[in-house]
Amino acid sequence: MRNIIRFVQNGQIRELENIDPTMTVLNFLRYSDADTGTKEGCAEGDCGACTVVLGELKDGDIHYQAVNACIQFMPMLDGKELITVESLKSKDGSLHPVQQALVEANATQCGFCTPGFVMSIFAELHGRNSQELSDINNVLAGNLCRCTGYGTIIDAAQSVALQAPSDHIQSRKNITREVLCELAEDDSLYLEYKGRHFFAPNSSTELADLLDQHPNATILAGATDVGLWVTKLHRELGTLIYVGKVAELKELTADGTHLSIGAAVTYSHAWDELSDLYPDLGEIVRRIASTQIRNSGTIGGNVANGSPIGDMPPALIALDARLSLRSKQGVRNIALEDFFIEYGKQDLKTGEFVEAVQVPVNSGSGIFKAYKISKRFDQDISALCGAFNLILDGDTVKDIRICFGGMAGTPQRAKLTETALIGKSWTSENIEIAMQVMVSDYAPMSDMRASKDYRMLAAKNLLKKFYIETTDTTAATRLVGSGGQAHA
16 A cells, blocks of 8 residues: 555645645645635635645546545545645746626635635636536535625636637646546555545445454545544544445446445536436425535445434435445345435444445336425525425326435435325425324424424425425426536
8 A cells, every 4th residue: 555645736646644634735735835726715615715626636637626625534635636826836937817798797706715716717617617606506505605796706707608618727738647647647645644544446346345344444435524533623533444445336237227336436427317308306406505515425434323303314315315335244235215224323343334325217207306394595404394295196196205305314205295195196285284193293392593383384295385386386486406507
């Protein structure tokens, strides 16, 4: 194993050793490199002031994505290209086209958030480069500004989208690709710092062996949750095993009956495929945090951390998804709903890890919808998330699966409510009866996001909303996302 972090910055390979494995990219830039253009606002991945761009090889090309430097650990840069706002500086000192567009649109006031906006727009310029307002809104939702009101920033982003990438990052792309290909051939990474350990295996077999040797290790994927353990809770993590370099866990494959989502597949990577299968899954992904978080966070990680208010598990449970769990002893397959035992406890044996989520492909016989209730539309944790999967035989309910997050200590099906509907006519009268039965399925709690009474009332009303949308298509008024582009 190699004990040196190697990544590309400003066209050159950088090598770092003897570094704290939980040092954030933000702190390294500001305190080690004195590159203070990347700002610290929230230190939890919400405000976007710390946005940087990572370049990663995918299918032989460099794929650029904006991420939050405040919750990315330095070893996670291994094998990638790091681009900061300082990286955009040209040799002649002229502004980058994104920076120039912001100047011309008068799109800055205090300037604290501006580098983050620059990097988000830069990533879009070197990626999809959409001019659509809905896409630009999605891109900028993870960057907060308290001064300009966003109008001029959006104007700048749209003006940049009229251009093709023609900066020095683009001009040296072929050289950078060759360097990244060289780094891709490196051994797996192992770091030791003051008694703490960081492993980055390259295969599932190596990962299983490491977990067998270090059963109490913290598994790290996108760091959108674990990163906060360090930045907000100030935990010292003894042993970390990073799954972001395990090739098998980054695979997204379909076989005609299931979409298999490797545990290290990010939301952004899976977004198009999930949207194509079920438009409401695409909408749920769009509502999960921000572009920066979706580029880092993984569906497998969302499942594995067992949060009762995670957005994906209720939808996946309603779809009867399954989990592949792997250890050195082999692979175990279970229903996703059986994975969640109680609050803070999952069916994960010693040395076992989530390998993949298996999502059934829509056969055309069912009607699936999912709803997220939160105080803010973007970048907010759910007070309640509900999902419904209905199969009708004529006007009779042949089968229905109903699952809510935020109503119990785990994502949980409304089995009594389901029983009250199965075999009955799909009518408003039977829906009203089922809504009253739902109080026997759940005993929600009150917290900072919602009261128990609100949660129960909202859950009942979501069932009614689902009924209305399945019987009167003209009543549907929601926006649904498809790969980042919302439409009515």
